[in-house]
Amino acid sequence: MSGLDEEDGVRRSRHGTRGRATRVGAIALTGGLVASLSACAGWGGGGLGGGGADSINVLMVNNPQMVDLQQLTADNFTARTGINVNFTVLPENDVRDKISQEFSSQAGQYDVATVSNFEIPIYARAGWLSPLDGFLAKDAAFDQADILKPMQVSLSADGKVYGEPFYGESSFLMYRKDVLAAKGITMPEKPTWPQVADIAAKVDGAEPGMKGICLRGQPGWGQIFAPLTTVVNTFGGTWFEKDWTPGVSSPAFKKAVNFYVDLVRAHGENGAPQAGFTECLNNLTQGSVAMWYDATSAAGSLEADGSPVKGKLGYAPAPVVETASSGWLYAWSWGIQAASTKQENAWKFVSWASSKEYEQLVGEKLGWSRVPAGKRASTYENADYVKAAEAFAAPTKAAIEAADPANPGVQPRPAIGIQFVDIPEFPDLGTQVSQDVSAAIAGKTTVDEALDKGQQLAEDVAERYRTREGQ
Numbered sequence: 134m135s136g137l138d139e140e141d142g143v144r145r146s147r148h149g150t151r152g153r154a155t156r157v158g159a160i161a162l163t164g165g166l167v168a169s170l171s172a173c174a175g176w177g178g179g180g181l182g183g184g185g186a187d188s189i190n191v192l193m194v195n196n197p198q199m200v201d202l203q204q205l206t207a208d209n210f211t212a213r214t215g216i217n218v219n220f221t222v223l224p225e226n227d228v229r230d231k232i233s234q235e236f237s238s239q240a241g242q243y244d245v246a247t248v249s250n251f252e253i254p255i256y257a258r259a260g261w262l263s264p265l266d267g268f269l270a271k272d273a274a275f276d277q278a279d280i281l282k283p284m285q286v287s288l289s290a291d292g293k294v295y296g297e298p299f300y301g302e303s304s305f306l307m308y309r310k311d312v313l314a315a316k317g318i319t320m321p322e323k324p325t326w327p328q329v330a331d332i333a334a335k336v337d338g339a340e341p342g343m344k345g346i347c348l349r350g351q352p353g354w355g356q357i358f359a360p361l362t363t364v365v366n367t368f369g370g371t372w373f374e375k376d377w378t379p380g381v382s383s384p385a386f387k388k389a390v391n392f393y394v395d396l397v398r399a400h401g402e403n404g405a406p407q408a409g410f411t412e413c414l415n416n417l418t419q420g421s422v423a424m425w426y427d428a429t430s431a432a433g434s435l436e437a438d439g440s441p442v443k444g445k446l447g448y449a450p451a452p453v454v455e456t457a458s459s460g461w462l463y464a465w466s467w468g469i470q471a472a473s474t475k476q477e478n479a480w481k482f483v484s485w486a487s488s489k490e491y492e493q494l495v496g497e498k499l500g501w502s503r504v505p506a507g508k509r510a511s512t513y514e515n516a517d518y519v520k521a522a523e524a525f526a527a528p529t530k531a532a533i534e535a536a537d538p539a540n541p542g543v544q545p546r547p548a549i550g551i552q553f554v555d556i557p558e559f560p561d562l563g564t565q566v567s568q569d570v571s572a573a574i575a576g577k578t579t580v581d582e583a584l585d586k587g588q589q590l591a592e593d594v595a596e597r598y599r600t601r602e603g604q
Contacts, residue, residue, distance in 0.1 A: 188217040189478050192235065193247040194228045194465065198300055198505040201495060202486060209494060210485050216478050236261040241472035244479040248296060248468040250287035250538070254555055256468065257290035263469040264293040268480040275484045279509045283462050283536045287549070296466035297487040301507035302430040303460035303532035304363060304552075306449040308332075309442070312339050312423045326364065326392065326452040329424070333400040336423040345400030347422040348393065351409035352571040354563025359461060359552045360426055361570070362563075363451060365389040366542040367459040372554050372562075372591065375545040377598045379591035381566065382584045391580045394573050406575040418442055426452065428463070429532055432525035433502055448528040450535070455543050461552035462536035464508065492518070507533055547598065558594045565590055 193199045199222065206218050221243070223231060232246045236256055248256060256262045269277050277285070280298065288296035306329065308320055316335055321328055333345030349357045365371070368389035371380045380386050397405045402416050414431055416422045418440060425431075429448075436443050451460035467483040469476060485491055489511055492504045501521035506512045506529070513519065513530045522529075541551040548555045553563065569583030 186475075187215055187478070188219060189244040189473075189475050189482055190219045190221070190242060191245045191482065192221045192223075192228065192232060192243040194225050195222045196225075196465065198465075198503070199247065201499055201503060201505075202299075202491075205491075205494060205498065210482065214478075214481055214485075216481060218482060236468075236470055239470070239472040241470060241474060243470060244473040244475050245467055245469055245482060247299065247465050249466060250284075250296070250462065250464045251550070251553055251555060253288050253296040253466065253468060254290040254549065255557055257293070257295040261471055262295045263471050263473070263476060263479075264295055265297065265469070265480070265483075266293050268484070269294060272480075272484055275488060276511075279489070279511050281508060281510060281530075281533055283533055283538065284464050284508055287462055287538050288464065288466055296464075296468045297483050298464040298466045298508035299487055300430070300505035301462070301464040301533055302428045303462055303507075303529065303536050304360065304427060304451050305429050305460060305528055305532050306424060306426050306452060307417060307431065307435065308424040308447050308449065309336075309417075309420075309445055310447045311445050312336055312343070313447075315339065320447055320449050322449070324449050324452045326367070326454050329426075329452045330392070330396050330400075333396060333424060337400045339423060340420060342421060344402050344416075344422045345424065346396065347402045347408065347413035347416045347425040347427075348397045348405070349409050349413060349427070350397055350401070350405035350571055350574045351407055351412070352564065352567045353409070354553065354560050354567060356409045357567050357571055358563045359428075361390065361393050362552045363459045363461050363541075364393050366551065367452070367454045367456045368392070369455045369543045371542050371544055371546060372559075373547050373595060375547055377547050377595040377602075379588055379595050381591045382581075382588035387581060387584055390570060390573075390584060394570065394580050397574055398576075406571045417446075429460075429507065429525070429529040432529065433522070436522070436524050437502060444524070446524065448525050450528070450532060456541075458532075458535040458537070459541075460532040460536050462533065462538050463552070496521075556594070556598075558597070562587075562590055562594055 203220050203222065211217055232248060235243055239261060269275060284298045284301050288294065288298060306324060313320060313336060316339060318332055318335060337345035349360055351357055365386055368385050370383055370386035370389050373379055402408055402413065402422050410427060413425050413427055414434060417425045418435060420441065432448065435446055450458065453459050467486060469479045469483060473479055489509060492512060495504045496517055501518045504512065504518055513526055519526050536551060538549045538551050553559055566587035569578055569586055572578045573580045573583050
């Protein structure tokens, strides 16, 4: 998010609002993977240029790291290879919609697109992406072994690599060291959620207008349920058991969501039901909250030159209860469309954009704090980067390496994913349930009522998979 990264069922207003009493419709692989995991600001640009033999078309999200890439491509990649790159750059919700339409139709208009570890396994199994193993076998300089293992796993399907990360993230707890110190509080090295709740109560009101913690409350499978699903995991809950038994109304799932809702209602940010990644980022930056649990990618903005909280923050692992770790895993990555007629040129671009060389270029040209990190082990051995990202580099790497998308909870799962379930139906399911959980934060319903309704929606999804698997 960027993360992913903002969102969420906003797309419904364009495709028709579904009634709250309706059953979850299967999101067809031909059109529906919408919404995202993280917040980004609006920025337009790009468009298809000439389609000559020495050009490729790239469809990508408008996150700041991609805007930097766009600015560096002509003078570096094109100058060296002779390959012109025509970028189409869109806001996150729009680009996901366009990518799903383009790749499902296999129109071949775009050679490369930014896809995440949510889409890649689904797209790969649908035959929409080109496997990259053949290119990797011939391109030792790319150094696939340097890609962090959780990223390699999450961007593969059935033993083949289908995506290369541009940047990656996990999640951790960000907190004001000075505020906790003034209260005589020491953040535990590996905090638990009950400990975090206790600290939030103690620092609530520590400074005028300051709340104890910021937690996303905005509806969306990639808004509130990005952090909340990690809480569910570590409390012992899951969306689905291995045999597709839904767990949305299980005691563990309810305990986790009640904990989250109670915490944000008691000590969370103002306007919590509308707060997503961006709002929480602003709250911590402006001193409106003392803590924030969210994406590791946020640290670059918090520690940027000119940030009011630069140097004031500490970074602790994602809080846990029953699991050893609970941070999520997200990567904006490059995928090559199977229908592309320019596979070799597309790989040359992908391998450059995800390379050590590109990170060095960004560091030298734009500053080391702007390096698209979180994907390579070597990044965290680069003295220039480590110096610029001293406050958060090690915690970020540790969080990513601890992420286990195959086993994120206390029980086996039927699909990979930490903060999501990697099936096409999850965006619709997660978003519908999130609307009621957000309403619970607003005091308009209860968590138990919200999750009892969610269980029925999850049953619809589960029945489809049980039927498909002959259970």
